[in-house]
Amino acid sequence: MSAVLKSSNGKMQINMQSCRTFAEIKDQLEEQLKTAGDFWLGGGVSIETGHKVLSSKQLEEIQTILSGHGLHLQTNDSEASTGFESSGHDPSLFEQLPYYEDTALICKSLRSGQKIFTEGNVVILGDVNPGAEVVAGGNILVMGSLRGMVHAGVFGDDAALVAAYRLSPTQLRIASHITRPPDGELIVVQCPELARIRGGKVCIEKLKI
Amino acid sequence: MKSRVLVVTSGKGGVGKTTTTANLGTALAMMGKKVVLLDTDIGLRNLDVVLGLENRIVFDIVDVVNAKCKLKQALIRDKRFEGLCLLPAAQTKDKSAVTPHQMKNLTNELRSDFDYILVDCPAGIEQGFRNAIAGADDAIVVATPEVSSVRDADRIIGLLEAAGLNKSRLIINRLRSKMVKRGDMMNIEDILDILSIDLLGVVPEDEVIVISTNRGEPAVMENASRAGAAYRRIARRVTGEEVPMFNLDDSNNILDRFKKLLKLAR
Ligand SMILES: Nc1ncnc2c1ncn2[C@@H]1O[C@H](COP(=O)(O)OP(=O)(O)OP(=O)(O)O)[C@@H](O)[C@H]1O
Ligand SMILES: [Mg+2]
Numbered sequence: 222m223s224a225v226l227k228s229s230n231g232k233m234q235i236n237m238q239s240c241r242t243f244a245e246i247k248d249q250l251e252e253q254l255k256t257a258g259d260f261w262l263g264g265g266v267s268i269e270t271g272h273k274v275l276s277s278k279q280l281e282e283i284q285t286i287l288s289g290h291g292l293h294l295q296t297n298d299s300e301a302s303t304g305f306e307s308s309g310h311d312p313s314l315f316e317q318l319p320y321y322e323d324t325a326l327i328c329k330s331l332r333s334g335q336k337i338f339t340e341g342n343v344v345i346l347g348d349v350n351p352g353a354e355v356v357a358g359g360n361i362l363v364m365g366s367l368r369g370m371v372h373a374g375v376f377g378d379d380a381a382l383v384a385a386y387r388l389s390p391t392q393l394r395i396a397s398h399i400t401r402p403p404d405g406e407l408i409v410v411q412c413p414e415l416a417r418i419r420g421g422k423v424c425i426e427k428l429k430i
Numbered sequence: 431m432k433s434r435v436l437v438v439t440s441g442k443g444g445v446g447k448t449t450t451t452a453n454l455g456t457a458l459a460m461m462g463k464k465v466v467l468l469d470t471d472i473g474l475r476n477l478d479v480v481l482g483l484e485n486r487i488v489f490d491i492v493d494v495v496n497a498k499c500k501l502k503q504a505l506i507r508d509k510r511f512e513g514l515c516l517l518p519a520a521q522t523k524d525k526s527a528v529t530p531h532q533m534k535n536l537t538n539e540l541r542s543d544f545d546y547i548l549v550d551c552p553a554g555i556e557q558g559f560r561n562a563i564a565g566a567d568d569a570i571v572v573a574t575p576e577v578s579s580v581r582d583a584d585r586i587i588g589l590l591e592a593a594g595l596n597k598s599r600l601i602i603n604r605l606r607s608k609m610v611k612r613g614d615m616m617n618i619e620d621i622l623d624i625l626s627i628d629l630l631g632v633v634p635e636d637e638v639i640v641i642s643t644n645r646g647e648p649a650v651m652e653n654a655s656r657a658g659a660a661y662r663r664i665a666r667r668v669t670g671e672e673v674p675m676f677n678l679d680d681s682n683n684i685l686d687r688f689k690k691l692l693k694l695a696r
């Protein structure tokens with residue numbers, strides 16, 4: 222495994238591709254900084270995210286580790302890790318997903334009264350029926366019809382997404398935001414959709430993959 | 431023939447479990463099958479009333495599991511149809527008077543004498559439900575075209591799956607085609623879309639059901655009854671015969687919709 226923290230041309234970088242999970246990255250980083258002592262003291266560190274996207278909470282966690290060893294996160298680079306617009310191309314769903322360690326794969330439909338909870342992402346290969354609940358620390362992807370209740374980013378991650386082949390939930394929550402379909406209006410959308418927070422509100426948009 | 435234990439269940443009360451058990455059982459007996467109907471709605475028994483057998487009850491299901499009598503003594507033979515029997519529920523006890531384990535033994539004991547063992551399940555998801563499904567090979571889920579009934583059916587199907595009953599089939603009861611046409615009632619497609627299980631049949635709203643229930647003669651005995659005809663077709667499907675879904679209406683386009691449905695339900 223290559224090192225998490227590298228320095229090239231006098232610049233220090235955290236390479237997100239070096240580990241599989243965020244927990245590993247944190248462990249490795251801590252380890253490397255410990256062995257380095259105060260060799261890098263006072264330096265700024267940027268993050269090379271590759272195709273992974275970090276949530277603001279995860280950025281914060283990295284910041285905490287760095288400052289514990291007298292280092293700081295270089296903010297201009299951390300912006301780039303969440304702002305893909307700057308790179309010029311139309312971002313695909315997978316590039317926009319905030320990064321979570323575990324993904325649970327559910328290979329059945331959830332019926333009324335059934336509930337799923339995961340700390341990371343959840344992908345459901347089936348429907349989520351009215352009366353069923355999906356709660357996840359990370360993102361929620363439903364490959365069928367989402368008609369029940371979902372809560373993405375339940376630990377407070379505003380960047381978490383909910384995507385579904387057919388998105389018509391009874392109620393949809395992201396972090397501390399709660400929405401429901403407008404009363405009395407029957408909107409029939411025949412394409413996959415995506416829900417996320419934009420400008421402090423839950424927005425529904427067409428899903429581009 | 432290998433005997434089948436089929437539980438008739440719904441979650442929501444009053445959607446037609448007892449009506450279905452009585453009519454399906456009678457229709458199967460009319461086809462020459464040996465059928466026993468088990469009323470597990472202890473405390474609220476009424477399958478005996480619907481069948482017109484109330485005045486012949488001596489022993490009941492609780493007496494049988496507590497060995498107060500022999501199973502054969504408690505079975506009531508329906509004189510109208512050879513091969514149709516009823517094991518009535520107790521009226522003065524409650525649902526905890528029987529355990530799932532006892533139910534399983536009971537249905538297994540009945541297998542040797544009957545082709546079909548139909549279990550009429552009480553409403554709800556508590557002990558009565560667990561008793562009723564304990565010995566079952568398959569489930570028949572009854573729902574009416576209402577959001578609340580479909581929601582409860584969905585919950586029940588989930589619980590059945592969790593109990594290892596994965597091939598539940600659906601009967602949609604009390605459909606009113608005029609209301610569906612006006613868009614005032616859920617249509618069959620919407621229901622199947624949510625429940626995604628095989629459709630066993632659709633029974634129309636029919637006042638003959640009410641009349642025949644009061645008289646103690648299941649509607650399948652009434653040739654002119656549309657609901658009775660629907661139950662007779664359902665009985666043939668239960669025996670494994672391929673019976674096309676009938677149009678409840680006379681227009682072709684409904685027939686086409688059913689064809690599409692059948693494909694969808696596969
Ligand atoms: N297709 C139908 N057309 C008209 N009335 C019907 C039909 N099916 C059932 N009913 C009526 O609905 C009422 C409830 O039916 P039934 O007793 O079979 O329901 P149930 O599910 O067994 O109820 P419970 O949950 O109380 O056991 C009865 O009065 C019955 O006559
Ligand atoms: Mg009943």
